[in-house]
Amino acid sequence: MAGVVRQAVRGAQRIVRRWPVSPQKTHFQWNTRTATLLLSSFMMATPQDTSEQDIGVRALQHWPQNQQRSQGQLPPKPLKDARDETAADEKLGQRSRVKTQKLASTTEGGPDETPSGRPKLVIFLGSQREGRNIVKVAKYLEEALLKSDCFNLCIIDPVKLCVPIMVQPIHFMSDTSNAPRWLVDVNNVIKEAEAFIVISPEYNSTFGPSLSNLLNHFPSSIFRHKPCSIVTYSAGGNGGIRAATALRSYLMEFGLLVLPTSLMIPNVKDSLEGNVKGNVLEKLIKELNWYV
Incomplete structure (x- = not known):
């Protein structure tokens, strides 16, 4: 056995000497040294002659602390006390309970939610023109959201707020x-909101200018990392798909998480009468609630 080990070690050493310097050589040296130490330790644990024990002693020289401890120069490693392990387990259990309590506080009526337990959802209206259809769309959306009983709603209408053209x-x-008072109030509402829905008609292959005029009054920091759904409509048959496409990239500039499902309503004057968009709207509400 000893002769086989010595031959294997010498063969590995010859390979290392002839091997040019490279990361592979370093890795091979480390593996060879580890194998030598393991084999030598095994040999020392079994009855061996003096020459075989010398191999084990030479192997231990790679670990000075082990050599000193074997010669009595260092005290033996202290054994773990059962009381220390119990205390460590108790600390781990306390940390786990604290994490569980924090998670519960943010998901079940915690500080991030309203007293009623429902998250705050803000709906932005993106039209100010006379005879606008957005009021009908917003009412249809509001009824569906109230029926779902998932959110506390707040509708921000630029007409009721008399939002001027943005100067600063x-x-x-x-x-x-x-x-202005309305600016401070809306800024606070957006800060407290946890999700958004943006409604806009399609004007000239993009979203309504009233919407960008409203949102540009506020910093992106109060929108960042919050989910947002898009609802568009048109008098024609495309449902405002080009407005939805433009809105997606625009809202992402605020740091909003724009959700995959968008509600696009074509022929807005007739589409809402028969609740033809009920399935898509239901999916949008469930998706928004899941992200919140």
Whole structure:
């Protein structure tokens, strides 16, 4: 046995000497050294002659601490106390309970939710023209959301707020105490919101200018990482698909998480009468609730 080990070690050493310097050589040296130590330790654990034990002693020289401990220069490693292991288990259990409590506080009526337990959903209306169809679309959407009982709703209508053309957004103001009251209020509502729905008609192959004029008053930091669904409509048959495409990239600039499902309503004057979009709207609500 000893002769076989010595021959294997010498053969590996000859290979290492002839091998040019490379990462593979270093890896091979490490594996050879590890194998030598393991074989030598096995040989020392069995009755061997003096020459075989010398091999084991030479192998132990690679680990000075083990050599010193074997010669009595270092104290033996202390055994773990059962009480220490019990205390460590108790600490681990306490950390697990704290994490569980934190997770429950954010998912079951925690500080991120309203007292009623439903997350806050803000709906932006993107049209200000006279005779606008967006009021009918918003009412249809509001009824479906209230029926689902998943959210607390807040509708932001630029007509009711009398939103002017943007001159200076709130995050560019050095002193917000002089900002218009509606601007401060809407800014706070957006901060507290957990999800959004944006409704817009299609104007000239894009979304309505009233929507961008409204949203550009506010910083992207209060929108970031929150889910948002898109609802578009058109008087023709395309359902505002080009507006939805433009909205997707625009809303992503605010850091919003734009969800895959979009509700596009063609022939808006007639489409809502028969609830023909009920299945898509139901999917949109479930998806938004899941992301929240």
